Amino acid sequence: MSVPCKRxxxxxxxxxxxxxxxxxxxxxxxxxxxxxxxxxxLASGVKDLTLIGNDTALADTGVGILVSNHRxxxxxxxxxxxxxxxxRQMIAGELDVDLVPQGTLAERIRCxxxxxxxxxxxxxxxxxxxxxxxxxxxxxxQYLVERPIRADMAILKAHRADEKGNLVYQRAARNFNPVxxxxxxxxxxxxxxxxxxxxxxxxxxxxxxxxxxxxILAEEK
Amino acid sequence: MDAKKLIAWRVAQExxxxxxxxxxxxxxxxxxxYLPAGISxxxxxxxxxxxxxxxxxEALPGLVNAxxxxxxxxxxGAYFDSAMSFAIIRGGHVDxxxxxxxQVDQEGSLANxxxxxxxxxxxxxxxxxxxxxxxxxxxxxxxxxxxGAKILKRCTLPLTAAGKVTSIITEMAVFRFIKGVLTLTxxxxxxxxxxxxxxxxxxxAVSPDCKEMKAPKTPQP
Numbered sequence: 001m002s003v004p005c006k007r008x009x010x011x012x013x014x015x016x017x018x019x020x021x022x023x024x025x026x027x028x029x030x031x032x033x034x035x036x037x038x039x040x041x042l043a044s045g046v047k048d049l050t051l052i053g054n055d056t057a058l059a060d061t062g063v064g065i066l067v068s069n070h071r072x073x074x075x076x077x078x079x080x081x082x083x084x085x086x087x088r089q090m091i092a093g094e095l096d097v098d099l100v101p102q103g104t105l106a107e108r109i110r111c112x113x114x115x116x117x118x119x120x121x122x123x124x125x126x127x128x129x130x131x132x133x134x135x136x137x138x139x140x141x142q143y144l145v146e147r148p149i150r151a152d153m154a155i156l157k158a159h160r161a162d163e164k165g166n167l168v169y170q171r172a173a174r175n176f177n178p179v180x181x182x183x184x185x186x187x188x189x190x191x192x193x194x195x196x197x198x199x200x201x202x203x204x205x206x207x208x209x210x211x212x213x214x215x216i217l218a219e220e221k
Numbered sequence: 222m223d224a225k226k227l228i229a230w231r232v233a234q235e236x237x238x239x240x241x242x243x244x245x246x247x248x249x250x251x252x253x254x255y256l257p258a259g260i261s262x263x264x265x266x267x268x269x270x271x272x273x274x275x276x277x278x279e280a281l282p283g284l285v286n287a288x289x290x291x292x293x294x295x296x297x298g299a300y301f302d303s304a305m306s307f308a309i310i311r312g313g314h315v316d317x318x319x320x321x322x323x324q325v326d327q328e329g330s331l332a333n334x335x336x337x338x339x340x341x342x343x344x345x346x347x348x349x350x351x352x353x354x355x356x357x358x359x360x361x362x363x364x365x366x367x368x369g370a371k372i373l374k375r376c377t378l379p380l381t382a383a384g385k386v387t388s389i390i391t392e393m394a395v396f397r398f399i400k401g402v403l404t405l406t407x408x409x410x411x412x413x414x415x416x417x418x419x420x421x422x423x424x425x426a427v428s429p430d431c432k433e434m435k436a437p438k439t440p441q442p
Contacts, residue, residue, distance in 0.1 A: 028268040028303075029289035054303070055343070081342025082289070090341070099341075102267065103307025103349035110304050123311065123352045126330070126383025129344075159283075171283035171300055175269045178302040206302075 006165050006215045007194060010040045013216065016186050017046040020073075022151035024109065024184050025053040026177030029082055030062030032169070034157040034190030036219045038063055041071070048073045052109070052151055054102060054176055055079040056086040070094070076149070078102035101129060104146050106179055111148035113182025113211075118147045154184035158207070161191040162200045165209030174206065181207045188214040224362055224392035227409065227436055230255040231390050232319055232360045236262050243267065243310065243350055245320035246288050248360055252319055263295075265315055267346040269306045272298020287346070310346065311353035318354035320347060322361040322389075324376040327403045327423035329386040331359055332378035344381065351382035363391035363420055370422035372396070372403075393417050395434065402426050407434045 023041075027033030033053075041049070042065050049072045056075060057064035064083045066072050074096040080086040089095035100108065107119045120143035124130050134145040156177045159170035167189055169177055181187055189207075194217050229251035236242065236256060243265045244250050256262065264273035267287045272295040280291035301309075309315060324332040331351055334344040351357050364371055372389060389396040394417050395407035403425040408414065414427055 028287075029285070031268070031283060031285050031289065055345075077343060079343035079345040081340075087341060099343045101344050101348040102303070102346040103311055103353075106302075106304040106307050121311065121352075123349045123382075125352075127348065127380045129348065169283075169300075171281060172266070172269050172285055173283035174300055174302050175306075176303045179304050 005163060006209075006212065007163070008188075008214045008216060010036060010216060010219075013037065013040060013188060013214065014044050016153060016188075017041065017044050019046055020048045021046070021153060022050040022052065024149075024151040024154040024180035025051060025063055026154075026156045026175060026180055027057065027062050028054050028172070028175040030057035030064070032157050032173035032175045032177055033057065033062035034155050034216075034218075035062060036216065037155045037188065037190050038065055042066060042069055047071045050074040050076070050151070052076040052149060053180070054105065056083040059083050059085045067095070074098070076100060076105070078105050104129075105149075106176065108146050108149040109176070109179050109183045111146075112150040113179070116148060118145050120144070121146055149183065151180075151184045152186065154180040154187045156181055156187065156189040156207075156212075158189045158191045160193045160195060160200060161189060161212070161215050162195050162197045162209070164197050165189070165212030165215060166200050166202075166205040167191070167207040167209070167212065168200060168204060169206055178207045181211050186214070187212050188216060190216045190218050192218050225251065227392050228360050228362070228390055230436065231395065231434060232358055233257065235356075235358060235388070235390075236260050236317065239263075240316040241265055241271070241314060243315050243318045243354065245318070245347070245350075247321050249319040249321065252360075265306075265309060266292075267306055267310065267350070269303060270294065270298055270300045271309075307346070307349050310349050313353060313355060315350070315354045317356045317358060318350040319358045319360050320350065322359040322371065324371050324373055324378050325359050325361075325386055325389055326373045326376045327425065328375070329384045329398050329401070329403075330376050331357070331381045331386050332376040333381050335379050337379065347381050351385045356387045357385050358388045358390060359386055360390050363393040368420070370420060373422045374424065393420065396425060399426075399428070404428050405431055407432055409434050410436055
């Protein structure tokens with residue numbers, strides 16, 4: 001087996017961290033979030049992060065540990081209810097939270113990764129979500145214009161990767177991972193298993209390796 | 222009869238064989254327990270799959286429901302990413318969504334995602350579900366804990382979606398929006414139209430076909 005060229009260590013990832021950076025993350029209540037990368041972010045001391053993903057997990061899981069330890073200045077998410085610390089910091093004015101409907105969040109990130117200027121959706125029309133947004137009426141239907149989201153880095157959790165970075169996710173741990181993989185300047189995946197090129201059937205690749213910059217083999221639990 | 226069980230039983234009678242259904246957390250998750258014989262539905266889980274079932278045997282890595290709890294999947298299920306999941310939801314591929322409600326009004330608007338200053342968990346997937354599903358059933362207890370009306374002339378809490386609700390099912394009544402008019406179509410056993418008016422702020426019509434709910438004495442389980 002040749003040495004996978006995209007493989008790096010957790011400590012090598014640190015050179016890509018900087019204060020104030022924005023991070024897109026995969027995961028739904030922590031399922032599909034790269035826990036080892038979250039721990040590395042915490043250990044590195046990087047701060048003033050903007051986190052973008054579905055939810056802020058629990059106070060002690062996934063990206064929740066970054067919120068609990070006050071490393072985050074802004075969260076863009078659809079749900080923060082399972083991590084009481086996010087709500088507490090929001091109410092205390094320590095943390096800026098932008099709540100986005102889940103489907104709209106997925107599409108905004110998809111736009112960011114797909115070279116699109118935005119998407120039109122009926123979701124949020126007539127609610128607080130429409131505040132400050134452009135509305136269009138086409139064929140008698142009202143839509144909100146939802147703009148793209150990109151970030152400095154995307155952190156992914158995949159089950160298998162080959163050395164080219166082709167990824168296969170596991171069950172419902174896929175969720176936002178393939179979406180955020182497209183929308184960041186630097187994309188890193190934490191994987192359970194790393195195999196030589198050719199070991200993953202190209203028909204089964206869920207995220208093509210060309211969008212993945214780095215791979216980290218997950219720490220043994 | 223327990224109010225929640227009666228509501229879940231009655232919602233289950235709304236299902237058609239083959240329906241694709243998304244169930245909100247809490248009371249709606251009881252609905253599959255009361256499906257009539259011969260009615261089979263496919264459950265969609267917003268975190269990225271079709272074919273949700275209760276956990277049978279050992280939990281599988283990555284397989285959790287939209288509440289983050291380990292669950293099962295029926296044979297013939299499918300996993301997908303969050304963008305696909307919400308394309309299915311917004312795109313009219315979900316026949317029925319069942320959600321709880323804090324308030325519903327006579328315009329068909331629903332409020333169920335925040336109480337300013339008290340509860341701000343985020344809308345998660347609720348706004349997309351209510352905007353996109355073909356049938357939106359609000360399943361909730363008829364009044365607040367202190368007896369106040371929840372079916373109002375106009376919601377006072379921030380909306381989840383405006384004018385998208387198709388039915389309201391409570392332990393007292395079934396309402397449908399017929400040509401945009403909130404219409405009482407069924408009364409629970411032993412409940413009169415007068416009783417319902419006394420606990421409903423909204424103006425509603427009474428269907429000429431309004432009948433008593435044929436509830437079993439003890440819905441199982």
